Amino acid sequence: MTDEAVRVHGLRKRYGAVAALDGVDLDIRRGEVFAILGPNGAGKSTAVEILQGHRARDAGEVSVLGRDPASAGRAWRSRVGIVWQDESAPAELTVAETVRHFARYYPRPRDPGEVIGLVGLGEKVASRVKALSGGQRRRLDVALGVIGGPELLLLDEPTTGFDPAARRLFWELIRRLTDEGTTIVLTTHYLEEAEALAHRLAVIAAGRVIARGTPAALRERYGSRATVHWLGPDGATRAEETATPTRTVAELMRRFDGEIPGLRVSRPTLEDVYLRLTGQLGEEPRTEPRTEEPTALEDTR
Numbered sequence: 001m002t003d004e005a006v007r008v009h010g011l012r013k014r015y016g017a018v019a020a021l022d023g024v025d026l027d028i029r030r031g032e033v034f035a036i037l038g039p040n041g042a043g044k045s046t047a048v049e050i051l052q053g054h055r056a057r058d059a060g061e062v063s064v065l066g067r068d069p070a071s072a073g074r075a076w077r078s079r080v081g082i083v084w085q086d087e088s089a090p091a092e093l094t095v096a097e098t099v100r101h102f103a104r105y106y107p108r109p110r111d112p113g114e115v116i117g118l119v120g121l122g123e124k125v126a127s128r129v130k131a132l133s134g135g136q137r138r139r140l141d142v143a144l145g146v147i148g149g150p151e152l153l154l155l156d157e158p159t160t161g162f163d164p165a166a167r168r169l170f171w172e173l174i175r176r177l178t179d180e181g182t183t184i185v186l187t188t189h190y191l192e193e194a195e196a197l198a199h200r201l202a203v204i205a206a207g208r209v210i211a212r213g214t215p216a217a218l219r220e221r222y223g224s225r226a227t228v229h230w231l232g233p234d235g236a237t238r239a240e241e242t243a244t245p246t247r248t249v250a251e252l253m254r255r256f257d258g259e260i261p262g263l264r265v266s267r268p269t270l271e272d273v274y275l276r277l278t279g280q281l282g283e284e285p286r287t288e289p290r291t292e293e294p295t296a297l298e299d300t301r
Ligand SMILES: Nc1ncnc2c1ncn2[C@@H]1O[C@H](COP(=O)(O)OP(=O)(O)OP(=O)(O)O)[C@@H](O)[C@H]1O
Pocket: 015, 018, 019, 020, 038, 039, 040, 041, 042, 043, 044, 045, 046, 047
């Protein structure tokens, strides 16, 4: 068994004139949480649907748990758990009935009661699906995704629409699954989510990976420049972007011979980095260099 869960090379998919995926490479290791991050329409769902075997690709190599999802059979399907963007549970059944029902689809399902406890729905076993809150339904969706005991769980925007508390509970659930050894691939709009959960991530924009690595390495690489602000003699704010803010401040201290009026040093947040990378701050998306190892971010895991 290799330590690779997913390998994608040169993946392309067009919808008419739209290049949803324009040459994507991904490498996801067993046991890790890997986040695919990107703005609306970036190609995240398309990528995940291809990994699930639910969408055909135009070009590229895809291997998921050692198989091509386009031709893999039932045995492979039972090793890959899927949590869809849309709810999949029938509204009239109870939580327990739903989980038991889905368990029958798998050759070696997990214990339904244990899975219900794992997703934190222990107190809701007898509730009908239609009576669950949005967050509880999503947890049920995850229960259905893991009931078959998958080695790999694919989640497409699992926490969209969650309030902050529900999102944190969900993160706990993902961590528990990771502790059990499940490999997790999730798409998200939330940088905070990727930072909280992912060992590594890829940022996709306009169908291309524009950055990848650990969240820490991403911030380090793209967010290391600071901006020093101060007030000039005319009272107007001056700003200088620099990789060496201490040196800039020291120079200003000499210039002002002591206290620097209006001194402020700021660093971009990871969100600023992400928005700049994906061109949402008015700049064009940057693309990874195509000839060498993309962006060569350190993997510090
Ligand atoms: N079935 C389809 N037919 C035509 N175009 C599609 C189809 N599915 C997706 N697209 C287009 O392909 C591009 C990528 O879409 P995709 O859903 O993969 O992006 P996404 O990153 O998941 O977006 P979101 O964050 O909004 O869910 C978009 O321009 C979208 O409009």
